[in-house]
Amino acid sequence: MQHIDTAEQGDPHLHADLKKHVRTYMLVFGSLMVLTLVTVGLKYLHLPTVPAILVALAIALVKGSLVACYFMHLISERKLILILMLATVFFFFGVLLGPTITELNEINPIH
Amino acid sequence: MTDVSTHAHPETAAHAHGDAHLEHHQLGFWRHYVFSTDHKMIGIQYAFTGLLFLLFGFSLMMLMRWNLAFPGKAIPLLGKILGDTRMPGGSMLPEFYNQLGAMHGTIMVFLGVVPLAVGGFGNFVVPLQIGAPDMAFPRLNMFSYHAYFWGGVVMLGSFFVPGGSAQGGWTSYPPLSDILPTGQTLWILGMLFLITSSLLGAVNFITTIIQLRAPGLTFWRLPFFVWAQFVTSFLLLLAFPALQAAGIMQLMDRVAKTSFFLPQGLVVSGQVLKVSGGGSPLLWQHLFWFLAHPEVYVLILPAMGIVAEVIANNTRKPLWGYRPLVFSVLAIGALSFVVWAHHMFMTGMGTVMSTFFQTTTMIISIPSVIILTCLILSLWGGSIRFTPPMLFALAFLPMFGIGGLTGLPLGLASPDIHFHDTYYVIAHFHYVVAPGTLFALFAGIYYWYPKATGRYMSTRLGQLHFWPSLVFINGVFMPMFIQGLAGMQRRLYDGGASYTHTAHVLWLHKVISFSAWGLGLSQIPFIINFFWSKRHGALAPANAWDATTIEWSAPSPPPHGNFEVQPVAYRGPYEYSVPDHPGDFFPQSEPGPETVSPIPGTPHPAHA
Amino acid sequence: MSTAAIPYTVDARPDTGLNNVKLGIWLFLSSEVMLFGSLFAGYILLRTGNPAWGAGSELLSIPLATLNTIVLITSSVTMVMSWVAAMERNLKKLRLYMGATVGLGAVFMVVKSFEYAAKFEHHHPPSYSTFMACYFTFTGLHALHVLAGMCVNFYFGFPGAKMMQTDPQQFANRVEVAGLFWHFVDLVWIFLFPVLYLLNFGPPVSH
Numbered sequence: 001m002q003h004i005d006t007a008e009q010g011d012p013h014l015h016a017d018l019k020k021h022v023r024t025y026m027l028v029f030g031s032l033m034v035l036t037l038v039t040v041g042l043k044y045l046h047l048p049t050v051p052a053i054l055v056a057l058a059i060a061l062v063k064g065s066l067v068a069c070y071f072m073h074l075i076s077e078r079k080l081i082l083i084l085m086l087a088t089v090f091f092f093f094g095v096l097l098g099p100t101i102t103e104l105n106e107i108n109p110i111h
Numbered sequence: 112m113t114d115v116s117t118h119a120h121p122e123t124a125a126h127a128h129g130d131a132h133l134e135h136h137q138l139g140f141w142r143h144y145v146f147s148t149d150h151k152m153i154g155i156q157y158a159f160t161g162l163l164f165l166l167f168g169f170s171l172m173m174l175m176r177w178n179l180a181f182p183g184k185a186i187p188l189l190g191k192i193l194g195d196t197r198m199p200g201g202s203m204l205p206e207f208y209n210q211l212g213a214m215h216g217t218i219m220v221f222l223g224v225v226p227l228a229v230g231g232f233g234n235f236v237v238p239l240q241i242g243a244p245d246m247a248f249p250r251l252n253m254f255s256y257h258a259y260f261w262g263g264v265v266m267l268g269s270f271f272v273p274g275g276s277a278q279g280g281w282t283s284y285p286p287l288s289d290i291l292p293t294g295q296t297l298w299i300l301g302m303l304f305l306i307t308s309s310l311l312g313a314v315n316f317i318t319t320i321i322q323l324r325a326p327g328l329t330f331w332r333l334p335f336f337v338w339a340q341f342v343t344s345f346l347l348l349l350a351f352p353a354l355q356a357a358g359i360m361q362l363m364d365r366v367a368k369t370s371f372f373l374p375q376g377l378v379v380s381g382q383v384l385k386v387s388g389g390g391s392p393l394l395w396q397h398l399f400w401f402l403a404h405p406e407v408y409v410l411i412l413p414a415m416g417i418v419a420e421v422i423a424n425n426t427r428k429p430l431w432g433y434r435p436l437v438f439s440v441l442a443i444g445a446l447s448f449v450v451w452a453h454h455m456f457m458t459g460m461g462t463v464m465s466t467f468f469q470t471t472t473m474i475i476s477i478p479s480v481i482i483l484t485c486l487i488l489s490l491w492g493g494s495i496r497f498t499p500p501m502l503f504a505l506a507f508l509p510m511f512g513i514g515g516l517t518g519l520p521l522g523l524a525s526p527d528i529h530f531h532d533t534y535y536v537i538a539h540f541h542y543v544v545a546p547g548t549l550f551a552l553f554a555g556i557y558y559w560y561p562k563a564t565g566r567y568m569s570t571r572l573g574q575l576h577f578w579p580s581l582v583f584i585n586g587v588f589m590p591m592f593i594q595g596l597a598g599m600q601r602r603l604y605d606g607g608a609s610y611t612h613t614a615h616v617l618w619l620h621k622v623i624s625f626s627a628w629g630l631g632l633s634q635i636p637f638i639i640n641f642f643w644s645k646r647h648g649a650l651a652p653a654n655a656w657d658a659t660t661i662e663w664s665a666p667s668p669p670p671h672g673n674f675e676v677q678p679v680a681y682r683g684p685y686e687y688s689v690p691d692h693p694g695d696f697f698p699q700s701e702p703g704p705e706t707v708s709p710i711p712g713t714p715h716p717a718h719a
Numbered sequence: 720m721s722t723a724a725i726p727y728t729v730d731a732r733p734d735t736g737l738n739n740v741k742l743g744i745w746l747f748l749s750s751e752v753m754l755f756g757s758l759f760a761g762y763i764l765l766r767t768g769n770p771a772w773g774a775g776s777e778l779l780s781i782p783l784a785t786l787n788t789i790v791l792i793t794s795s796v797t798m799v800m801s802w803v804a805a806m807e808r809n810l811k812k813l814r815l816y817m818g819a820t821v822g823l824g825a826v827f828m829v830v831k832s833f834e835y836a837a838k839f840e841h842h843h844p845p846s847y848s849t850f851m852a853c854y855f856t857f858t859g860l861h862a863l864h865v866l867a868g869m870c871v872n873f874y875f876g877f878p879g880a881k882m883m884q885t886d887p888q889q890f891a892n893r894v895e896v897a898g899l900f901w902h903f904v905d906l907v908w909i910f911l912f913p914v915l916y917l918l919n920f921g922p923p924v925s926h
Contacts (some may be wrong), residue, residue, distance in 0.1 A: 033789065040785050043917045055911040063909045071799050071902045073895075077759045078736040081745050090748035091448060092351055092756035097763070101821050245725055247739045322727050322739050348750050356757035359856060367845040369852035371761070381872045389769045401757070465904050636799035 028070045035063050140339070149671055153256050154235030155563065158556075160260060161227030165549075166634075168218035171211045173631055178203045178287030179606035182625035193366035197275070201383035208604035209717045210270070210280035212296070216281030217298065220410065221305050222263050224548060228413040229309075229347070232555050233316060233340045235563065239662035239669060240334050242325025247318040248590045255312040255506060256510065262304025269297035280602060282399060285372035286318055289364045300515065300704035306355045309347045316344040320499035325661065325700070327680035331437075334660045334684040335430065338437050342444035343409050349603030350448065357398035364390075371395075384459065393458060400451040408447045410544055411511075414551030415482055418504045421554050422660045423485060424495025425501040427695045429685035432485035439485075455529040456524045457531045465524050470521035479515055481506065494688075494695075498656075503554035506581055507547060514542030535595025538588045546584045553577075553637070561655035565667040566648030572640035579633035586626030590619040630634045651675075654698070660684050661700045729889045744896045748827050748903050752866075755907050758860070760858055762914070775850030775919035778843050780834060787830050788908065794823035795905045798898045801876070805891040810883060815893075817876025820901065824869040854915055861907055868901045907923045 020051060039059050047055065069075040138147075147153060154567040177186055183202050197207040234252065238245055246252050269276040274292020277283065288295055320341050324333075333341075360371040368386060372395045376390025423430045450717065452460065452468040487508055495501065517539040520526035530536060553576075560568050566606025599606075599613040607621050654663040661680065665673050678700040686697040686706055697706065731738050766772050774870040797819040804812035838844065838851070874892055882890040 015807070017804060022800070022803060025796055025799050029792065032792045036785065036788050036792065039913055039917065040781065043781070053918055056918055060910050060913050064906050067795060067902050067906050067909065071795050071905075072899055080735055080737065081742075082744055084749055085752075088349065088752050092753060092760075097756075097760050185847060247725060248743060249725070273917075310747075310750050314743050314750075317746055318739050318743045321735060322732050322737070322742060323725070348746060349753050352750050352754035356754055356761065359860065360758075360761065363852060363856050367852075367855070369845045369856070370849055370854075371765070371852055387846055387852070389765070389772065390852075391765055394764050397764070398761065399759055498871055534880045660829040 024070055028066050033065060035059055048059055117625050121219075122244075126142060131700060141406045143593055143619050146253060148245075148253050150234045150246045150249065150252060151563070151669060152230050152237050153252050154233070155225045156256050156275070157259070158231030160263070162229055164218050164263060165223035165227065166183065168223055169631065169634075171215040171218070173627055174203075175211045175215065176620075176624035176627045177349055178208055178604060179620045182605040182608045191421050202546065204606070205604040206275065209280075209602070210276045211675050212281075212602055213277045213280050213298075214270070215267075217277065217302075219544075220281065220406065221302070222259075222266065223409050224544065224552070225309065226259055227404075227552055228548065229316075229340065229343060229409065230256065230312060232413060232417065232552070232559070233312075233343075236325060236559060236662060237337055238315065238319060238323070238339055239562075239665055239673055240337055240660050241320065241323060242674065242680065243319065243323035243326055244672045245672070246315050247322055248315050251311055251315055252454055255315065258304050258308035258311070258363075262301045262308065262455045265297055265304060266301035269294040270303070272297065278441060279585070282403070283361070283395075284399075285361065285364065285390075285395050286374070286377055287380075287694075288361060288395075289373055290384075296362065296365050299358050299365070302358050303362075304353065306351045306358070310351055310355075311349040312352075313344040315338060317348065320344075325678045325680050327681075328661075328699075332680055332683050334415035334416075335419040335436055335440075336413075337434070337442055339412040339419075343412045346405040346409050346412075346612045350402045353398045354402035357395055393455075396455050397452070400454045401448075404451040404454065405447045407540070407543070408443055410548050412443070414507070414548040415440075415486070417551045417555040417558070418486060418507050419489075419503040420658075420660065421500045421558050421684045422489050424498045424558075424656050424685065425498055425504070426490055427496075428489065428493045429683070429687055430485065431488040431491070432481075433683070433685070435481050436485050439481040442478040443475060444495045446471060446478070450522075453513060453522050460524075469523055473519075476515065476519060483512060483515065487489065498557070499568065499570055499577065500554040500558035502574070502577045503550045503557070506555070507551045508549065508575070510542060510546035510584075514544075514547050517542065529593060532600055533595040534591040534599045537601050538591035538595060541588045541591075545588065546581070550580075556641075558600075558656070559662075560644065560648075561651035562662060562665075562667050562669075564645055564648070565651055566644055567651050567655065568640050568644045568648055572636045572643075575636040576633060576640065580630060583626045583630035583633055587623050587630060590616075590623050594619055657694075657696050659696050659698050661698075664698060664700050721808075724772055729886070729892060738892060740892055740896045741899075744899050748899065750918060751907075755857075755860075755910075758853075758857050758916070759910070762857070765849055765853070772850065775848065776916055777919075778838070778841075779854070779916050780837070780849070781916050783834055783843065784912055785799075787827050788912050789906050790823050790827050790830070791905045792829070793818045797823065798872070798901045802894050802898050803893065805883065805887075807892040808883060808887050810880060813880060813883070814876055817872055819867050821873050821876065824865055824872070827865055828862060828890050831858065850919060852912075857911055857915065861904070861911060864904045864907070868897070868904050871897050872901065893894065 027079075040058060042052075042055060068085075074085070124547055144152070147156070174189065186198065186202030186203070187201070190198045193207075197204060197210075234246065241682075266276075272293045274294055276294040277291065277298035279288040279291055279295065283295070283298065295495075320333075320337060360369075360701075363369045364371050364373060370386045370388050370390035372392050373384065373388060373390045374388050374392065377384045377386070377388070419436070450468060452464060452471045453472045456465060456468075473626050490505075517535070521530055521536060521539060557568050557573055560566070594607075594613065594616045597613050597616045599610075599616060603609075606617065608617060651667060653665065653667050656663070657665065662669075664678060679698050680700055681702060681703075682697065683707050684699055686692075686699070688695050689697045689706055697703065725733070725739070727737075727739050729738060739828070797816045801813055801816035801820060804810075804816055835855070838855075843851055845852045874898055875890075880890075882893070
């Protein structure tokens with residue numbers, strides 16, 4: 001996919017590419033709306049605790065990825081940025097959450 | 112900006128001061144000195160403010176040392192000035208001692224060392240060393256400095272509110288910090304400012320180093336100082352937000368009466384606290400140390416960077432083990448995020464967590480030792496010049512060695528049972544930060560002063576500063592190991608005088624206090640030197656130390672924009688004593704054949 | 720070539736493929752991930768460590784929050800359309816979509832203030848329980864970010880839109896970067912919404 005932000009204004013490909021982008025944005029918008037309604041609807045299924053958390057977080061992850069990949073252009077962005085964000089996410093989950101959860105499990109086991 | 116002038120002559124003669132001023136388009140006082148967007152001015156602002164805070168924080172400690180040497184005794188003059196709320200009859204109240212302790216730590220770490228090491232040296236040197244005209248975001252840089260400065264003002268202001276300043280240690284552990292007087296809230300507000308300053312600064316440094324390197328300056332040709340600042344910035348970027356979050360929660364606890372850190376049923380002064388409860392004091396500790404451990408690497412890495420530069424320059428040899436140094440600093444950066452709970456071994460931690468953190472803590476000592484070893488081996492076979500910067504850099508090596516080695520028992524849970532919260536801990540970390548980092552920062556000041564001012568600092572005054580400081584600083588911290596081994600607790604305002612098990616080491620408090628005051632007096636030659644040399648120091652050429660890195664090819668002081676012609680890097684950063692090359696150094700940005708620092712023990716490429 | 724001009728402010732550096740602001744904003748966003756991440760980590764530690772946590776979601780209005788979610792997601796679409804407008808150098812379109820983005824942000828803030836007011840009215844301030852403490856702190860910090868984003872977007876949509884005439888590519892870059900921040904704020908809400916509003920069920924604890 002051509003890097004739109006470095007293209008010149010008079011570039012004939014620019015407008016065509018932007019139109020393609022706009023179509024993608026609308027598709028993503030629709031998906032996000034549907035997923036939002038699904039998330040809320042699932043609450044009324046009254047699932048047990050652990051599956052409920054997992055499903056809700058999974059849907060949130062999908063929605064978040066859609067926003068990040070398409071609205072934030074992450075899917076067409078340079079590898080450098082992708083690596084930075086993946087590293088950050090790794091740091092957060094693996095590093096801050098991991099040992100903290102381990103400690104909790106010894107105090108109040110969730111099994 | 113990709114123009115490569117092959118006939119560039121980076122060794123342009125030092126511009127007269129007049130030229131430099133013409134380039135400023137006649138900026139007024141405020142735009143030039145207060146709201147500057149030039150990285151050099153901002154660096155000097157950070158350095159100056161940082162040094163003032165270091166002096167202030169040191170003075171707080173010198174005051175504490177009186178009470179430790181002579182518990183309860185009235186202080187001659189200061190008692191009257193500080194008034195009855197702090198020192199009735201000249202005798203220090205325990206609450207005031209605690210204020211001094213908490214603020215000494217906070218000021219030294221957050222308002223002194225980091226601003227000087229990162230804000231000061233980083234801002235001034237990094238763009239010059241990578242051949243850039245300025246930082247990537249000059250206005251953001253200015254904003255960062257002001258966030259720091261005003262955060263510092265808020266912090267200092269906390270001394271003057273009823274109840275005094277923060278007094279729960281620099282670590283501000285709840286539940287105590289949740290119920291302390293107003294000064295603690297100001298501490299939190301000050302920290303929020305400081306953290307914002309550092310976060311934005313980190314964004315600036317990382318972008319600058321990645322994007323603004325001169326043509327030919329690949330990552331593997333970067334001076335080690337730049338690598339150190341690069342890793343440091345990542346530590347600040349990713350670790351500080353945890354303390355920002357914790358600070359916000361503690362602010363909510365104090366102001367909105369929430370219970371993030373307050374357990375149910377907490378009894379204060381005989382009464383149950385009327386809060387919802389359900390909070391966890393351990394949550395603060397986790398978030399605080401998640402920052403504060405990487406923070407200590409923020410304190411040491413720029414210092415190691417400075418020492419590396421000074422050693423390479425004053426041995427007239429390339430650094431030994433450039434690649435191991437780089438890999439080690441990267442490893443330290445990554446590992447520093449997974450060792451934090453070694454500050455929490457005594458919190459009732461389970462064995463799984465304890466084993467994990469002991470293991471990671473032991474592992475992180477390896478790259479630290481590699482760095483120290485490479486720096487020491489860099490001396491081997493060198494033509495050592497004992498300039499003032501080199502004196503401080505040399506002293507750094509054994510001092511950091513002591514600090515690092517004494518950390519090992521603290522990183523293992525079983526000896527930590529004995530050492531936690533004793534004077535042993537104080538001795539350990541001060542060895543790393545005081546004769547460690549602080550000496551390295553002094554080395555940096557003596558080293559880069561000619562670049563910033565066009566004049567050398569006086570060598571004689573430098574020696575008068577160095578030798579007494581070295582003696583006294585050891586006099587302050589070495590005895591603390593002995594006191595800690597005897598079980599003397601830290602943060603006691605009478606220095607443990609009310610306990611029998613430490614009675615036999617109480618006398619050491621007097622040794623330490625007199626050494627501390629001697630250390631204070633030893634800084635006078637430095638202060639005089641710093642100001643006197645600006646006008647009367649010996650004139651220095653642009654390349655004051657016959658150094659190789661790119662900053663030395665700019666005029667002293669560099670004009671706005673730094674370089675008349677964009678520098679290009681042709682070789683590695685430490686091409687000293689290159690065979691078949693005239694003189695004993697080959698500057699990085701001087702046109703000529705490309706060379707690479709030889710691996711010790713193998714023939715130089717020129718001979719291959 | 721002026722040595723005072725900073726390279727790669729608009730054009731991308733060849734070997735990294737990025738201009739300075741884009742790298743800068745992603746770095747800033749990674750610190751924001753750690754900030755909100757720390758809050759989430761705190762929430763998890765508090766909730767799992769406290770058997771008396773009790774139901775919190777019952778105290779909140781799911782319909783209002785669902786509305787807010789839809790509002791923010793829509794504002795993300797209008798934001799990215801503003802960037803398209805900037806790339807097309809279309810001032811009218813830019814004003815339209817930026818105005819919509821700021822307007823939707825304002826709707827979010829108004830709904831939020833209704834929610835907060837209702838909480839205080841029913842005697843559920845932050846000090847009521849650890850859950851309410853989390854609710855107010857997390858959504859409050861998020862709301863401050865929404866406010867900041869609104870100010871930046873308003874500036875680029877209206878007083879700052881002059882730059883589209885003088886330096887169109889730099890302007891488009893800045894709108895894109897402002898958009899990245901705005902999308903991130905939306906992203907945080909996408910996680911906050913289920914965690915606070917949908918997952919805190921259980922027997923309520925008597926106070």
